[in-house]
Every structure is written in C-alpha cells, then in structure tokens.
Amino acid sequence: MIAEGVRVDIPIDESRYRRLLRPTDWQDETAKLAGVYAERTIYEGPIGGLREGRVLELTAGDSAAEIRIAIDAAPNTLTLPVLAAGRAVARAFGTPASDRRSLLSRVALLLYVVEPAAYGDIPQPEQPAFGLAAALRLLASPVRPRAWAALRASLDAFEPSFVLDLRDGGAAIEAQELALIIHAHGQQPDVRWHDDRRARIGADEGQRAADEIRRRGISLLTPQDEDLHMAGILPLAPGLLATAPGQPPDRTLASWAAHRTGAIGASAVSVGRIGSQRAAALAAAAGAVFIAGPAAVAPETL
Numbered sequence: 001m002i003a004e005g006v007r008v009d010i011p012i013d014e015s016r017y018r019r020l021l022r023p024t025d026w027q028d029e030t031a032k033l034a035g036v037y038a039e040r041t042i043y044e045g046p047i048g049g050l051r052e053g054r055v056l057e058l059t060a061g062d063s064a065a066e067i068r069i070a071i072d073a074a075p076n077t078l079t080l081p082v083l084a085a086g087r088a089v090a091r092a093f094g095t096p097a098s099d100r101r102s103l104l105s106r107v108a109l110l111l112y113v114v115e116p117a118a119y120g121d122i123p124q125p126e127q128p129a130f131g132l133a134a135a136l137r138l139l140a141s142p143v144r145p146r147a148w149a150a151l152r153a154s155l156d157a158f159e160p161s162f163v164l165d166l167r168d169g170g171a172a173i174e175a176q177e178l179a180l181i182i183h184a185h186g187q188q189p190d191v192r193w194h195d196d197r198r199a200r201i202g203a204d205e206g207q208r209a210a211d212e213i214r215r216r217g218i219s220l221l222t223p224q225d226e227d228l229h230m231a232g233i234l235p236l237a238p239g240l241l242a243t244a245p246g247q248p249p250d251r252t253l254a255s256w257a258a259h260r261t262g263a264i265g266a267s268a269v270s271v272g273r274i275g276s277q278r279a280a281a282l283a284a285a286a287g288a289v290f291i292a293g294p295a296a297v298a299p300e301t302l
Contacts, residue, residue: 008103008290009216010092010283012084017276020084020091029087033094036060037111043150047142048078052117055147057154058090059111061104067294070110070160071286072253074151076140078114078122079168081275085282086113086166092287103290110158112151112253132223132271133230135169136179139267141252148250155253162264162293163254166282169271176272178213178281179221181233181241182206183258183265205264206240212288214239218281221271264293 012020019025037058044054055074073086090111093104116122142148155163169179184202210220220239228234228241236242243251249259258265268285270278 008092008287010088010287012088012276012280012283014276016088017084017279020087020279021080026087029091029094033058033090036094037090042112042154043147045146046144047147048075048114050078050114050116050118050122053078054115054117055142055151056113056115057110058113059109059158060093061107061109063108065106065108066161067106068108068110068159068161069290069293070112070155070158070163070253070257071166071289072112072141072151072163073166074112074114074142074253075138075165075167076142077138077168078116079170079275080122081168081270081279081282082166083114083116083122084276084279085286086111088279088283089166089286092283107290107294108158109290110155110160112154131227132169132172133227135172135271136181136223136227136231136233136269138169138269139165139167139181139252139255141165141256151253152250152256155257156260159261160257160263162289163257163266164286164289165252165254165265165267166286167267167269168278168282169269170278171273172271174273175219176274176277176281177219177221177270178285179223179233179241179267179269179271180206180210180213180239180285181243181267181269182236183243183252183255183267202242202264203237203240206242206266207237208292209266209285209288210237210240212292213285216284216288218284221269 182202254265257263
C-alpha cells in the first residue's frame with residue numbers, strides 16, 4: 001500500500017515552532033499549499049476557546065482511496081502546540097517531495113485546522129494547573145453544537161478509515177511524553193481486569209502506530225491506575241491506552257468515527273514543560289499514523 005522506505009517526518013524545533021505561529025510566515029505558507037489541498041471553511045464563530053475563528057477542511061490525495069485518514073487539529077480548547085502541529089502537518093503534505101506524492105497517490109487525506117481571527121486570543125495553559133488525569137480528559141472536540149455538527153457532517157461525508165485527534169495536555173508533568181489512546185467497542189471493563197484468553201480490542205491497530213511513534217524518539221505515557229480511573233482510560237498494551245466502556249461516543253471526532261462507522265479512532269495527547277516539544281510530539285504522531293495507518297486498516301492488502 002505504501003512504498004517501502006517512504007517516511008513522513010514532520011520536524012518541529014523551537015525556530016520552526018515560532019515560524020509556524022507567526023501570522024505573516026503562515027500566510028506565505030498557505031499560498032504555497034493552494035495547489036495541493038481543496039480548502040473549505042466548514043465553521044465560523046467562537047471555536048476552541050477563541051472569541052472568533054474558523055475551521056478549515058483541507059483535503060488531498062486520492063479521493064477514491066480505500067485508506068482514508070483524517071487528522072483533527074480542532075480541539076475544544078485550542079493551544080499554540082495544537083495550532084503549530086496542525087499547520088506543520090498541512091505543510092509537510094503540501095511539499096512536492098516524491099515520498100509525499102507517493103503517499104497521497106494511495107491515501108485520501110482530511111485535515112481540520114483552526115484559523116484564529118486574532119492571534120492573541122489563543123489560550124496558553126503553560127503552567128501545571130492540573131494533574132495528569134485532567135490532562136487526559138482534554139480530549140474533547142468543540143462542544144458548541146454548531147461547530148460539532150459541522151465537524152461531524154464533514155467527517156461523515158469523508159468516510160474515514162482512521163481518525164487521529166491532536167490534543168495538548170499542557171505542562172501536567174515535567175517529562176515530555178505522549179499518551180496514545182485508542183477508541184473502540186468491546187474494551188475490557190476495568191483497569192484491574194485481566195484475561196489472556198480475550199483479545200484486547202484495538203491493541204493490534206494501536207500498537208502499529210505506537211511502535212512507529214517510538215521509532216521517532218517519542219516517549220509514550222504509562223499513567224498510574226489512579227490517573228487512569230479518573231480519566232476514564234484503560235491500559236491496552238505497553239505505552240498504549242484505550243477509552244473505558246461507558247465514555248461518551250461523541251467526546252471526540254475519533255471516538256465518533258470509531259463508534260458510528262467502525263473506523264479506527266485514536267487520540268494523541270502531548271504533555272510536557274515545553275510547548276514546541278509538545279507540538280513536535282503531536283506532529284510525530286500524525287506522521288506515524290500516515291505510515292502505520294494503512295497496515296492497521298487493511299493488513300491483508302500489504
């Protein structure tokens with residue numbers, strides 16, 4: 001499905017992070033992307049904690065492809081790391097590199113990014129004002145009904161096979177780590193529940209992405225049981241988490257797609273002290289999903 005050796009590296013260092021967030025630099029970038037993406041504004045108004053903004057739907061690749069990957073960088077609370085990560089993903093696939101062309105000839109891509117009306121309006125929760133369990137609960141897509149309905153309608157029309165949410169957990173802990181959370185039906189009911197005879201739903205699909213994220217040098221979070229219970233999260237495999245049964249299916253776009261259509265749904269939540277490193281971890285998760293996603297969706301074709 002994906003040519004051997006193709007990689008999607010989306011590096012973000014402190015300098016790139018600042019450029020991605022500088023309005024004039026981003027305007028220059030968007031002009032270069034016009035020939036790659038079909039762009040549509042699906043929502044305008046209060047969004048992600050902003051007084052005013054818009055959600056852009058960017059689509060590229062083979063519109064008839066069986067592998068259909070959606071990246072959601074439109075959280076309920078927009079922060080600078082999520083804004084930068086979403087823009088970095090858009091830029092990475094908008095470059096004319098041969099590996100990008102090879103990938104987009106086989107995969108349909110959908111990306112949601114928020115464009116703020118005023119740069120200074122973006123919340124910046126840089127201080128560790130909440131614990132790890134609270135960070136893991138920062139998964140939600142926009143809860144305003146009109147924004148949620150617009151995102152959901154767009155995603156339903158796209159018919160994704162893999163959906164990844166990009167979320168920022170802030171400086172909940174000092175260490176730079178990434179929580180990878182799989183949304184699926186049929187999970188075990190409790191973090192203390194173990195039965196080797198029962199398959200852990202989503203483990204295989206999620207492990208492919210988790211292994212690729214580790215290969216990119218990103219440390220995956222392994223929370224304590226207390227934090228997992230408080231956040232409604234279960235351990236699925238080393239470095240891989242899952243949403244517990246009973247969680248709202250419409251909490252995120254990834255969860256919505258997993259419960260409504262059977263797509264693979266995952267949320268990447270980055271935590272750590274430095275915003276640019278949190279953005280880099282989210283971008284690495286997106287790159288990993290584009291490489292591991294096709295094998296997770298249709299392993300029999302590879």
